[in-house]
Amino acid sequence: MADTIRLEVTASAAALPIVRLVLGGVAARVDLSLDEIEDLYVAVEELLSAAEGAGEGPRHELVIELGDDGVIVNAGPFRTSALRSRLTGTAPSGTYDLQTVMRGVVQSVEVCAAPDDCYCVVFAKRRGDA
């Protein structure tokens, strides 16, 4: 069974350095490269910043799962439609929005249903895909 690490973080910028350290430590165990780790950082930071801006919070859980060739992060629960639309909407060509950024730095971004009408965001970063 894959190793799983759960982090409960406040929706604030102050938590980001801790998230980065944990995420970096986990990613190093599966030998992600520095670029790939940086991509993971960007993905988490952008997602949490967007969540904070959308009025989500005050706490989120990050479940970091170690796979054979990478890391899968499950973040949530979220409930606002504003955040969901930014993750699932189609960004106009030539613009930067959350979806563009997330898909630019990780291999897959999915919005999955969670209890109590909430949803989670699941994204994966695999080795060798940077």
Next chain:
Amino acid sequence: MPDADTTDRPGDGVAGEPDGRQMKPGSAAEPGEPGPGQDNLASGQDEPETDAASPAGELAAGAESQADAEPDVDDDDLIVRVVPPTSRGKDESEKLDQFLLRRYHLHGDRRARDQLITMYLPLVRSLARRYSSRGEHFDDLVQVGSIGLIKAIDRFDLTRGVELTTYATPNIIGEIKRYFRDKGWSVRVPRGLQELNIRLNKVIDELVPKLQRSPTINEIAEAAGATPEEVLEALETSQAYNSVSLQAAPNGESGDDETGLIDYMGTEEAAYDTMEDRTMLAPGFSKLDARERYILHLRFFEGLTQSQIAARVGISQMHVSRLIRRALEKLRANIGEGAL
């Protein structure tokens, strides 16, 4: 003894100081810079005039005539009587320094220590001014330099036979330089991590072309002689280079508007729909400089990795990482939190 840092010593090359003596009270100082004891702020305007008829003048005269003898100063009058006259000569200044230093180190007289600090504040100001063009407030540098002065006075060894200025000057400069080294990182980062971070920059720059790919943390750790945890921690410190006050205006703009960055944080903007957010992106994007736009374009449209961008732009991968984050933060700040 202090570091042998003599490059910035006051008095170097000063006319009338051919023997390399340091600036002394009453001797040639930097143009427009009063010597120790001559500074209005330091000495205080309430202090007596330092002419020959003043108590300080008496002290100077007494010191001149009594050679090595201690000035006859009543304890209660110490502060008043030792205020150095502006016209005191070098020998008199040295005599006064030695007297006060003996009072402090041999008799524990704190007032003598205070008086020495006050006398030499202008020296601190003179040295601090040399570094005031480096983006730090002059008053902050004076504060830091004053710590160096106090350390010099406290650690002064009477048996060494050196002048206080000779000993204090490198101490003051050292303290100011140390401040710059530490202050370069707006969040206090242990020096070991700072140094490791600098080393990692070099290691990463060497590994990327060697491996022809971005290195892993373990590879970086091995090359740098550190543990993976230390590497991660040191890399994290690279985010501590700069910080912005929450009260600061966005993008450093000034004006009557007192809105600060803090007003952009945690606001309820969920009502914006996606279309509005996208519309707002354009002006935000225009606030980025050309390099930031280019790097974002390379990263998110051309799909280049940070290392590839680093190679193309000619900067380090860590610098690319910082630029990407900064650009995204700028975008968020310019278009409103939550729009990106």
